[in-house]
Amino acid sequence: MDSFTATAGRMPRLRARIAQHPERFRVLTGERPTGRLHLGHYFGTIRERVRLQTAGVDTFVILADYQVITDRDTAGDVRENVYSAVIDYLAAGLDPQVTTIFAHSAVPALNQLLLPFLSLVSEAELHRNPTVKAELRASGRALSGLLLTYPVHQAADILFCKGNLVPVGKDNLPHVEMTRTIARRFNERYGDVFPEPEALVTDAPELPGLDGRKMSKSYGNAIELGMTADETAAAIRRARTDADRAITYDPGRRPGVAGLLATAAVVLSRTPDEIADEIGTAGAGALKTFTIEAVNEFLREHRARRAALTPDDAAAVLRRGNERADAIATDTLTDVRSAMGMTY
Incomplete structure (x- = not known):
């Protein structure tokens, strides 16, 4: 052991x-x-x-x-x-x-x-x-x-x-x-x-980053807690995916898609496979929209509390x-x- x-x-x-x-x-x-x-x-x-x-x-x-x-x-x-x-x-x-x-x-x-x-x-x-x-x-x-x-x-x-x-x-x-x-x-x-x-x-x-690798500041694939809703949306839209419209959770073969699914899953307390099944054949654009909405809703209250705080x-x-x-x-x-x- x-x-x-x-x-x-x-x-x-x-x-x-x-x-x-x-x-x-x-x-x-x-x-x-x-x-x-x-x-x-x-x-x-x-x-x-x-x-x-x-x-x-x-x-x-x-x-x-x-x-x-x-x-x-x-x-x-x-x-x-x-x-x-x-x-x-x-x-x-x-x-x-x-x-x-x-x-x-x-x-x-x-x-x-x-x-x-x-x-x-x-x-x-x-x-x-x-x-x-x-x-x-x-x-x-x-x-x-x-x-x-x-x-x-x-x-x-x-x-x-x-x-x-x-x-x-x-x-x-x-x-x-x-x-x-x-x-x-x-x-x-x-x-x-x-x-x-x-x-x-x-x-x-x-939590994997938006490119499927470990979420890391050095990789530039992270969703920062201090991002605005628009900045978060832009970062997710930039994520590289693929042309297959059928959304599946396959980290080895489809790291970008898997990273988006995992991100949405963790903020929603669901599994990546459940979300993949829900999106079905709607394609990567629908997956990105889904992830943007899920992350922004999750961070909404955090952002409000953060905005009330200062470096002082x-x-x-x-x-x-x-x-x-x-x-x-x-x-x-x-x-x-x-x-x-x-x-x-």
Whole structure:
């Protein structure tokens, strides 16, 4: 049995524990603000964060701005991306009064944890991390020290607040395993300071983009949460399909058609095959019209809430979140220095 299968098998019991005692859990989740958030983010992560918040779990959401430069030369429009992400979080239902939303670079004590954590892992372990290998291949650049130590940065992100729950998909499970290893080795060497966090495997669908590939900012195939209705319609109309008027769900042979069907299906809580049967032989034009209407209706309330928010609102949320995160990180760093005998 592989690690993912074993972890997934534990999910019913873990979810039952969360439902029974949400106050015992602290979750850390977030993303690199490399671009605007899209439907894939909403169904992949944001919706789960709102659910955990509503359940009473102490939730931390990190915008890992330092990590934007792990595989690129510059940070780009990172400030605008951060503010846009916060606005989407608020529009989606995250409440900054109970959920801590903060920026990675604004919490110095968090980043100081990197040094002792690096002493607990080997270079070989870092090289084996699948995300490091995948990002290196995608970048086409030499391996930087920042990218190599990316898994340890993520461990610091999780452990600075002594998080014990991390929502992940299959691809990110190795990062939780690395974090557990670092927490365990620190505790064995210096005394109990950190919990060993548990992975909460989400059952969110992986939403394909408009070209059938994974929805991604880098592919330019995403429906951004901040798009207007007209911009969404234009993006969907540009999607490449084919000349076969009979609409079928066949991701391998008809990726563009499949991407549209999957997008409509996820916002309508239906299956792609059901929608394909409904459209029948009306052709790709009818499919695009159907998808436009479904997506725009789904995003209508989100857009209304988003339109009422400003970058100043996002900045205020971040100031509050940064302050709380920094206070917690400082306390954790004090615990670490005390355990290591480095208080003066």
